[in-house]
Amino acid sequence: xxxxxxxxxxxxxxxxxxxxxxxxxxxxxxxxxxxxxxxxxxxxxxxxxxxxxxxxxxxxxxxxxxxxxxxxxxxxxxxxxxxxxxxxxxxxxxxxxxxxxxxxxxxxxxxxxxxxxxxxxxxxxxxxxxxxxxxxxxxxxxxxxxxxxxxxxxxxxxxxxxxxxxxxxxxxxxxxxxxxxxxxxxxxxxxxxxxxxxxxxxxxxxxxxxxxxxxxxxxxxxxxxxxxxxxxxxxxxxxxxxxxxxxxxxxxxxxxxxxxxxxxxxxxxxxxxxxx
Amino acid sequence: xxxxxxxxxxxxxxxxxxxxxxxxxxxxxxxxxxxxxxxxxxxxxxxxxxxxxxxxxxxxxxxxxxxxxxxxxxxxxxxxxxxxxxxxxxxxxxxxxxxxxxxxxxxxxxxxxxxxxxxxxxxxxxxxxxxxxxxxxxxxxxxxxxxxxxxxxxxxxxxxxxxxxxxxxxxxxxxxxxxxxxxxxxxxxxxxxxxxxxxxxxxxxxxxxxxxxxxxxxxxxxxxxxxxxxxxxxxxxxxxxxxxxxxxxxxxxxxxxxxxxxxxxxxxxxxxxxxx
Numbered sequence: 001x002x003x004x005x006x007x008x009x010x011x012x013x014x015x016x017x018x019x020x021x022x023x024x025x026x027x028x029x030x031x032x033x034x035x036x037x038x039x040x041x042x043x044x045x046x047x048x049x050x051x052x053x054x055x056x057x058x059x060x061x062x063x064x065x066x067x068x069x070x071x072x073x074x075x076x077x078x079x080x081x082x083x084x085x086x087x088x089x090x091x092x093x094x095x096x097x098x099x100x101x102x103x104x105x106x107x108x109x110x111x112x113x114x115x116x117x118x119x120x121x122x123x124x125x126x127x128x129x130x131x132x133x134x135x136x137x138x139x140x141x142x143x144x145x146x147x148x149x150x151x152x153x154x155x156x157x158x159x160x161x162x163x164x165x166x167x168x169x170x171x172x173x174x175x176x177x178x179x180x181x182x183x184x185x186x187x188x189x190x191x192x193x194x195x196x197x198x199x200x201x202x203x204x205x206x207x208x209x210x211x212x213x214x215x216x217x218x219x220x221x222x223x224x225x226x227x228x229x230x231x232x233x234x235x236x237x238x239x240x241x242x243x244x245x246x247x248x249x250x251x252x253x254x255x256x257x258x259x260x261x262x263x264x265x266x267x268x269x270x271x272x273x274x275x276x
Numbered sequence: 277x278x279x280x281x282x283x284x285x286x287x288x289x290x291x292x293x294x295x296x297x298x299x300x301x302x303x304x305x306x307x308x309x310x311x312x313x314x315x316x317x318x319x320x321x322x323x324x325x326x327x328x329x330x331x332x333x334x335x336x337x338x339x340x341x342x343x344x345x346x347x348x349x350x351x352x353x354x355x356x357x358x359x360x361x362x363x364x365x366x367x368x369x370x371x372x373x374x375x376x377x378x379x380x381x382x383x384x385x386x387x388x389x390x391x392x393x394x395x396x397x398x399x400x401x402x403x404x405x406x407x408x409x410x411x412x413x414x415x416x417x418x419x420x421x422x423x424x425x426x427x428x429x430x431x432x433x434x435x436x437x438x439x440x441x442x443x444x445x446x447x448x449x450x451x452x453x454x455x456x457x458x459x460x461x462x463x464x465x466x467x468x469x470x471x472x473x474x475x476x477x478x479x480x481x482x483x484x485x486x487x488x489x490x491x492x493x494x495x496x497x498x499x500x501x502x503x504x505x506x507x508x509x510x511x512x513x514x515x516x517x518x519x520x521x522x523x524x525x526x527x528x529x530x531x532x533x534x535x536x537x538x539x540x541x542x543x544x545x546x547x548x549x550x551x552x
């Protein structure tokens with residue numbers, strides 16, 4: 001038996017599917033949850049997307065993504081905060097309690113990592129209460145250090161926790177994504193720390209394969225194809241007290257060129273083989 | 277005045293130069309030191325290369341590289357150890373006390389990072405005394421986490437120090453390379469720790485630019501073109517007690533297509549502007 005009780009499919013994994021195809025495909029495959037992205041949800045209509053997944057009986061395990069909170073320019077900063085409030089509203093509308101944040105990289109011309117990190121903390125102080133009052137938690141996602149310049153100056157789970165712990169646990173949590181964190185020799189301790197503090201907001205899976213493609217965005221591996229001990233991670237996150245969804249989020253152009261149902265069948269089989 | 281007293285040019289930065297061109301170009305530009313690579317040195321002849329740089333009055337600040345110590349297979353492991361002993365001999369012959377080690381990635385099919393790291397420690401235990409008796413120190417280079425699978429399972433300076441500190445400081449040190457370490461929010465403490473323990477064996481510079489090219493090997497940036505606060509690094513490494521060479525090691529296909537002397541003039545100008 002394939003136990004998919006905790007399985008969630010992040011929609012970017014099968015980006016070729018429209019939202020209705022996603023809902024239908026997941027129901028057919030016995031997948032109980034989905035992670036959604038703002039752009040396709042906005043395009044389809046936020047309320048309409050909410051109805052679609054609700055009628056399909058799917059849980060929405062996360063919404064990706066808010067963030068990009070490192071701008072120096074005052075107008076850009078205000079626009080980012082406003083956009084993040086909209087993201088919180090959208091998360092609440094689609095029925096998830098988890099808004100994933102990609103914090104942002106260095107502003108053009110800047111080399112000031114500590115400054116960028118402090119601006120993220122300032123933004124969390126503004127956004128946290130707003131999110132909590134909407135029943136949504138901000139989930140800081142540490143991204144692999146190869147994205148530190150252009151996407152996310154938060155590169156390790158320990159660093160994400162240092163940030164999150166400055167705020168109440170119901171306002172700010174962290175995302176544990178194997179693709180970003182697998183290389184870190186201190187990851188076991190950080191996972192335990194995240195669990196002890198009630199900070200785990202999402203657990204996401206992708207495998208690490210090489211060589212990396214140009215731009216390093218679309219080279220994530222199908223579960224089991226790469227270097228990550230995914231079962232070790234799942235057991236460790238479970239041991240830290242996480243009983244929530246296990247969301248598969250793979251950005252891979254090869255998967256996007258294939259039939260969606262076939263990809264989903266492969267993903268769930270790999271999940272059983274390499275994760276459960 | 278351009279103070280190049282501590283400046284060293286790693287030969288891969290101007291890979292288009294032969295060894296005689298490198299020696300002549302450095303002397304002309306007032307560059308006092310070079311970092312050498314094994315393959316071009318072997319091709320030219322190790323003794324002959326040693327004479328060439330000695331007659332040119334150049335210091336050899338490091339030899340790249342030994343390492344690749346993570347093999348599981350017994351024969352492959354013995355071959356790696358033998359090759360590293362040859363690398364030590366070559367370092368001694370060309371007149372440097374620093375052999376840079378790129379530790380190695382995961383063996384094919386393996387997902388066991390802790391195991392790979394222990395095999396590196398086992399190899400250092402065998403190689404350290406041999407190196408020290410030749411007047412050469414093994415310098416563990418932590419590589420950016422994007423190389424953890426295929427090149428180096430040692431990803432942070434703290435991790436390199438955890439490894440190095442299991443051995444006498446005269447046998448095993450660490451390399452601080454800005455390109456690999458700039459993103460780490462704990463780097464300042466690790467640099468201090470490295471200095472306090474007398475573990476800094478080499479200090480190398482390259483800048484971080486995006487987007488990364490496919491394979492992520494040849495995308496290092498010219499000093500000042502990227503996101504790294506190079507002067508902050510140099511000051512921090514100096515404050516930790518390092519008075520040795522500052523070696524510029526940039527792998528960039530754009531630089532390799534240009535006139536070598538022009539590239540060297542640009543590198544030294546950038547060094548003065550962004551590092552000194």
